Amino acid sequence: MNEMKTINHHLTDQLLMGYSSGNLPEAFNLVVATHLSMCDECRAALDAYDAVGGSLLDTDETSEMDSSSLAATMKLIAAKPAVKKSTPKSSLPGPLANYIGGDLESVKWRPVGMGVRQAILKTSKKASARLLYIPAGSAIPDHGHKGTELTLVIKGAFSDKTARFSAGDVEVANEDIEHTPVAEIGEDCICLSATDAPLRFNSLVPRIVQPFLNI
DSSP states (O other): OOOOOOOOOOOOHHHHHHHHHTOSOHHHHHHHHHHHTTOHHHHHHHHHHHHHHHHHHHHSOOOOOOTTHHHHHHHHHHHSOOOOOOOOOOSSOHHHHHHHTSSGGGOOOEEEETTEEEEEEOOOTTSEEEEEEEOTTOBOOOEEESSOEEEEEEESEEEOSSOEEETTOEEEEOTTOOBOOEEOTTSOEEEEEEESSOEEESSHHHHHHHHHHTO
């Protein structure tokens, strides 16, 4: 995805610091890494946090290593066969393409109602990640949040009562936000979403099917 896009909604400082320090769940890391591959501004901000972290490490007290530690480490490296990683050809951002092993054609979608489809991605249990396919003009049911939800637009655009989000934009929703994301007319919307707690749907039918859809 080499096309230059204007990105108006970025990662928070807390997410960038968490990513830099390695303290985010795997699902959040995937969203952050994918956004970083699309956003020069957030990459520059991450470089600043990484530099601060490096400076802090430089000031820490060092511990003496055993004299045989280096030799043992080099022996392990030499014994491990080299693995050639091939980056799949894809129109998707690199981190996401690598994660799913290809392009959208390799995604196994599951219908969730009203034309919306999802594909749950395998991550650690601390948070869940999914791809969402929202047909143009369709909506995700009105919902709130019991934790944090990150939604990165990969293709198309959606709007809710907070703002409009197009390709590269990321919406960070917390317990204070209730919304009904609606895909814009003219193009289907594909998003990468991560949550660290179940959503809080406001209508009955989504609440009934929620356990079966792992939302």
